[in-house]
Amino acid sequence: MDDVDRKLLNLLQEDATQAYAALGRAVGLSTGAAHERVRKLRESGVIRRTAVEVDPAAVGRGVLAFVMVDSSAWMGDSGDFFAAIPELQEAHIIAGSASVLVKVRTETTEQLQDVLRRLYEIEGVSGTQATVALETFFERPVSTGA
Numbered sequence: 001m002d003d004v005d006r007k008l009l010n011l012l013q014e015d016a017t018q019a020y021a022a023l024g025r026a027v028g029l030s031t032g033a034a035h036e037r038v039r040k041l042r043e044s045g046v047i048r049r050t051a052v053e054v055d056p057a058a059v060g061r062g063v064l065a066f067v068m069v070d071s072s073a074w075m076g077d078s079g080d081f082f083a084a085i086p087e088l089q090e091a092h093i094i095a096g097s098a099s100v101l102v103k104v105r106t107e108t109t110e111q112l113q114d115v116l117r118r119l120y121e122i123e124g125v126s127g128t129q130a131t132v133a134l135e136t137f138f139e140r141p142v143s144t145g146a
Contacts, residue, residue: 001046004027004037005037005041005046008023008027008037009046011026011027012050013141013142019031020035056105060107061087061105061107063104063105063106063107063109063112064103064104064105064132065103065105065131065132066101066102066133067101067104067116067119067128067129068097068098068100068101068128068129068130068131069098069099069100069101069119069127069128070097070099070127070128070129071099071125071126072124073124074124075099075100078124081122081123082122085115085118085119087104087106087111087115088103088115089103089104089105098129104130109132112130116128
């Protein structure tokens with residue numbers, strides 16, 4: 001991956017609907033060359049998917065919480081159980097005092113409480129510590145270094 005690929009990735013993270021002609025102009029390539037570069041980035045797995053960024057509050061998911069999940073056993077094989085809870089946006093095995101860190105979005109704190117109850121139903125979960133975000137300063141895409 002070179003600087004042109006990195007620039008293409010940054011442009012696509014800003015707006016994935018840009019035409020290949022516009023992408024090419026921005027990085028000094030022809031339309032066809034820009035298309036080929038993006039195709040290769042997809043095939044190699046650098047671009048995993050193309051998505052639309054939705055305002056969580058606009059769709060009833062205005063409560064954001066990060067939950068540290070404690071466990072009495074290794075949780076590395078439990079990904080499917082976490083994924084089965086639709087309010088969880090992310091789940092990560094972590095090092096430290098907790099075993100798993102999850103990002104949760106709900107409409108209300110009552111719904112957040114329900115999510116915490118469902119987390120306790122996962123075998124091995126022994127505790128949770130939730131932190132509710134009051135305001136998000138920013139969220140940024142992955143930096144490509146370009």
